[in-house]
Amino acid sequence: MLSLLHIENIAVIESADISFDGGFTVLTGETGAGKSIVIDAISAILGERAYRDMIRTGANKATVRAVFTGVPKLQWFEDNGVEYDPETIVQREIFLDGKNVCRVNGSLVTVSILRKLGIQLINIHGQHDSASLFDEDNHLAFLDAFAGNEALRSDYGEKYETVAKLRREIDRLTMDEGEKLRRMETLKYQIAEIEKAELEPGEDEKLEDRRKILQNAEKLSNGMETAVECLYGGDDTDGAAGLLAQAEYALARLSRFSDSFNALHERVADLMYQVQDAAEEVRDARDGLSYSADELEQIESRLDVIHKLRRKYGTTCEDILAYLDSARKELDDIEFADDHLERLKAKLQKAEKAAWDAAIALRENRKAAAKAMSERILTELTQLDMPRVQFSCEFRETELTVAGADAVAFYMSANAGEALKPMSKVASGGELARIMLAMKNVLAEKDQVETLIFDEVDTGVSGRAAQKVAQKLKSVAAHKQVLCVTHLPQLAALADNHLLIAKQERNGRTYTSVTPLDLEGRKRELARIIGGATITETTLKSAEEMLRG
Template sequence: MLSSLKIENVAVIEKAQAQFTAGLNVLTGETGAGKSILIDSINAILGNRTSRDLVRTGAAKACIWATFTDLSPRTRALLEEAGYEAEDELLLYREISAEGKGGCRINGMPATAAVLREIGGSLINIHGQHDSQSLTNPARHLALLDTFAQDQAQLEEYQTLYRRLIRVKRQMDALEMDETEKQRRIEVLQFQLQEIEEARLQPGEEEQLQARRRVLSHAQTIAQQLSAAHAALSGDDDAAGAADGLGAACGAMEQAAALDPDLQSLAEKLNEYYYGVRDLAEELAQRLESTDAEPGELDRIEERLDLIYRLRQKYGTDLEGVLAFADKARTELETIQTSQQQLEELAVQKQQLYQQAKQAAEMLTKARLAAFDALQGQLVEALTFLNMPGIRFVLQHSRGPLALAGQDSVEFYISANAGEDPKPLARIASGGELSRIMLALKSALADKDDIPTVIYDEIDTGVSGLAAGRIGEKLRQTSRGRQVLCITHTAQIAALADTHLLIAKQVEGSRTYTQIHPLDEQGRVEVLARIISGDHVTELSLANAREMLQQRRS
């Protein structure tokens, strides 16, 4: 359960701390005092989405701490799964900077908001001010019924089959086309493949052709330079070349080495240079002969490059893209040509999946209808207690085509008065009736989970008198099995609290400050009297407040 909450620099709250107990905890205060800020802070500490607007004006960051005790087995398992030690006490921390950045910690260790959100979902369930109005949306009714039915495993099994069925249907849709379209597509693919295959393209061919074209385009210049290099090495009619000079040098060094053996190594090295230059001159002569291009070779290269360019313009950005397009077209052509056989196989698979999904949907329907029978009994009993006697709560149910949530279309109908036919909630339920219906639903659903703390934000909207007192008694009953926090403006509910906290706002200078005060017996009497009579607290209202507290104790 939530044992304490500490807040710093959150909206109008500069610094505040609240201690909570087991049982029913009630928070009261004037409209605008900051009760919604408290809910926003709890939402933030549970990892839910928030914004920098939560940071108090002028502060660098907002900080929120929450301490939880008596952790449930589910919370402990989630902590261990996330890599945190499941201790007797859990401390969550979250900060939001004025720049919009933030950080989270679990028992002092860094955490992500996603992990905080997953763990927080096992700690607190918050019923907001507008949740009651959401009951008027029939789209929510199926989810509420599934929560009560606890049919998640059945629903997931059905959805797995349904998704497989949809996948097969899409494959069939992709294969199914009329014969005219099929023939047209076959002809297009065959033409494209023929055009690419006749070109006999090779990977890297375009680069090789471009390199050869560059050589042929400068063949004359290359030949001149090769000839000059060859002449410099081998000589010509007018002058001796480097090879001749090295030959003479070799003869001289051989004679010198015959007289001085120490010169033998130099003579051998010079001899190596001589033969190396001769070999190089021979290689240059061979390259010079090869520079002569075959007649028409450059034209053939230009034609080939032009063909590759046109194919690239049609089928890919480069040669590899053209070849990849051909592979894809070949696969598609084969698929179309064998589509009839695939369609027959998929049709058999589709029928089998449909039967399996239909059977799973039917089992899901039975589970939902059985759950509503049980839910109906609990709701009628709870709503009768909540001063809605004679209420009838029925389920409008119909089977439709298979969809992601199953085959069921459901909507809750009620008859709030004897002799009236049940009608949709949106048409006949008042705000006060919706609040009581939501409380009855939440109470029924609470028995289906192990979340130790539930928060009701103004569940008493639109009710007063006897109905408000019954809501308080229902909340008190609920708090015997779990911790309940309730924000209320109703004295009947506040009087039944085990712990009463007052949220008060005050203005100092040009700044607004909100504080949370735990109330003792006398403080509760005074606050209840103000709720009863407003600013003009009388002895009678004080006496009424004392009597309400006395009735709670008895």
């Protein structure tokens, strides 16, 4: 669970250290005090998108650090080479230039890798989640999350990809006669042009090296002559080879008189032999220098041919030859397209059957899960003061798609005697919030995430319905850590822990503080929520009664 959160220089929060306990924790405060900023900070350490606009004015970076306790040994740690510790520390720094630095237990990770850990530590549910229920494109994903059918979807996905690949290949080979003839003429011209050049792999590099030598032939020749003269000597001087030979002879004579000269003699002898070998190689290289204007002209002409092909077919001879192979294959495919198409269509027929079998297996799993999910959601909604609601997952069969062969839409009736209709047409804001809460509770039973955060999901809920929502969150907190940003006194009264988010001005700057409330503090905050800015004996008494339950 989330145990500690340190926030530094995010929006109006200059610095805050927040301790969280298990159970049900609420965050309350005036509108604009900074409650959502705390949620944004938590989102940041979960790897969600963070903007440099979050950084407090005048600061060069923002920092969020969280400590999670009781973290299970997730596969994520091994996969990403991060040391596992049940007390996991996550830190993220956001800089003005847009750079982000993320660490988990001291190891640097990317934002995308951090996000993969974050979804296994905390689930955040905001007002936009309720709005997403209106979009039927999301309903299948909700159902699949409940069904836990990853293996079936993966099996279907592989089979569908085979079908899609075969369809693309068939489409590529299916063309009218005029288009086919034009393409064949183009390919034949390209093949003939490349074949006529008779390219060899690496030929362009060899020719460019040779051209460079020929273009600098005079400099090379003069340099080699100088090297030969230095090594062999000229008419009036001895070269290095001759001088070393004389030195070796002199030391050889000295070694006859004293063994102390033997080591020195051997070293000079080795140098002499190395220089003599090098001198011979230099002389051979000089004698091997041959060049002519005709050869340079031939190389330039050959490179011109290669450069023309480069502009059309690739940057190197290897690329051009690879294009030649590809063009030959495509021409062969077109010329024998009818036979090839028949083979592909036979493969496609088998692949489509396999994909349909997988799609039907997935559909049966989804329908069974839809029935179970509907029953669970109805049970949850009854507990949330919606006893007469009807809920159903309606299926519509489709062609094979990436997600299967099903379209799913959630239908409901909120009142007795009303026919089931698409959710977007019948659910009010308060009803939608409770439906989303019911779905989140049902889905939470299927995952191992220990911390759930609800960011003003009670919008549009009041009265008895608000009390039911509060009781539901309280019951969820019996086996999960639940954090809730709320404006409802019913929720705040049932919390195990209460944090007050408050905003003050000092020296022309705005500061936000986070304060754990004791019983007296909770009573005054509840009185404020009930009655507004003016706290009276009546509102205090009401708050006290709510806290007593």
